[in-house]
Amino acid sequence: MSPRPLTFIAASLALVACAHKPPEELREARATYQKAAADPSTRQETPAELDEARRSLVRAERSFVVEGDTPKTRDRAYIATRKAELALVMGRTADYVESARNAELWQAREALSAEQAENAANAARLAEEQELRAEAERRAALAIAALAEIAAVRSEPRGTIVTLSGSVLFASGKSTLLPSATSRLSQVAEALTAGDPGSTFVVEGYTDSSGSEAFNQKLSEARAQAVREFLVDHGVAPDRIEARGLGESQPVASNATAEGRANNRRVEIVIQPPPS
Amino acid sequence: MRAPMFSLVIVSFALGCATAPAKQAVTESIATVNTAEQLGASEVPQAAKALDYAQHEVAWAKALLINGRHERALLMAQRAESDAALAIVLVREQRARQAAEQAKTPGATAPNP
Structure with a gap:
C-alpha cells in the first residue's frame, strides 16, 4: 500500500474526530452541571432549578448528537450552563440567608442571656438591699427601745421624737450641760450610733415662757448646740446631726404652772429615717 | 391548482407556528431583563455582566425575528432569558x-435579602 491512501485515511479519521468533538459551550455546560449537582446546598435548596438545568443539558446533548456542532447546539449548551449557574447561585443565596438567620438567632440568644444575667444581678442587689434595710430597721428598733428606757419616746410623721427634760440637762438659764447629764446623753449617743446608719438627727431646744422671747430663743439655740456637740463628741457623725433653737414657741404644757414650765423646758431629738 | 394552494396554507400555518413562540420568548426575555434592571443588576459586577449579555441577546433575537429566523430567535431569546x-x-x-x-457584626441589624 502506498503512503498516499494512508494519509488520506488518517486525515479522514482526524476530520471525523473533530466533527464529533463537543463544542466548548457543551463542555462548559457539562462541567457546570456536574459542579451544581455535586454541591450539597444546590441539591438541597434548589432541586427544581437543578432539575431544570439537567433537562437543558439533555436537550443540548441531544442536539449535539442529532445536529452536531451547530449554532443551535451551542445556544442550547449556553442555556444549560446558565441554568446550572442559576441553581448554584440560588443554593449559595439560601446558605447566606440561613447564615444571617442563625446570626440573628445567636444575637437574640446572647441578648436574652445578658438580660437574664442583668435581671439576676438586679434581683440579688435588691435582696441585699432589702436585707440591709431589714438589718437597719432592726438596729433602729433596738436603739429606740434603748432610748425609751432613759427618755420619753414618741412617733410622729416627721420621725421618732426623744424628749429629754431640760432640768436634767441644764441649770436654770444656762446652756452648759450638767455633769449629771453626761451619763444619760452618753447612752443617747450610743443608741443613736447603734441605730439605722441611714437616719439623721435634729436636736431641738425649747424653753418655757419665763424671760424675754429673744433670750429664750438664744438659750434654746445654745442648749440644742451643746447637746449636738456632746453627741458628736461621743460618736455621732457631724453630717448626720443638726441643732436648732425654737425658744418658747411650741409649749407642750401650760406655762402657768411650775410643772408645766418644767415640761416645756426640754430638748427633743428627732430621729428621721432615711428616705425610702 | 388545488395542490399549490394547499401547500401555501401548510407553509403559512407552519410559519405562524414558528413565529408565535419566538415572539413570545422575546417578550418574556424583555420582561425579565427589565426586572433585572429594576432590581439594580447593573450595580452588582457579576450581575451587570449577565445583564449586558441578556440585553445584547434580546437585540439579537429581535433581529433574527425580523429576518425570519424564528427558531434561532427563539433560542436567542431563551439565552437572554437565562442570562437575565x-x-x-x-x-x-x-x-x-x-x-x-x-x-x-454585633449590634448590626440585618436587612431582609
Missing part, C-alpha cells in the same frame, strides 16, 4: 451575602 434570570439571582445573592455579613 441569572442576573436577578446574582443580585439577590449579593444582598443575602451583605445581610449575612451585617448579621454577624
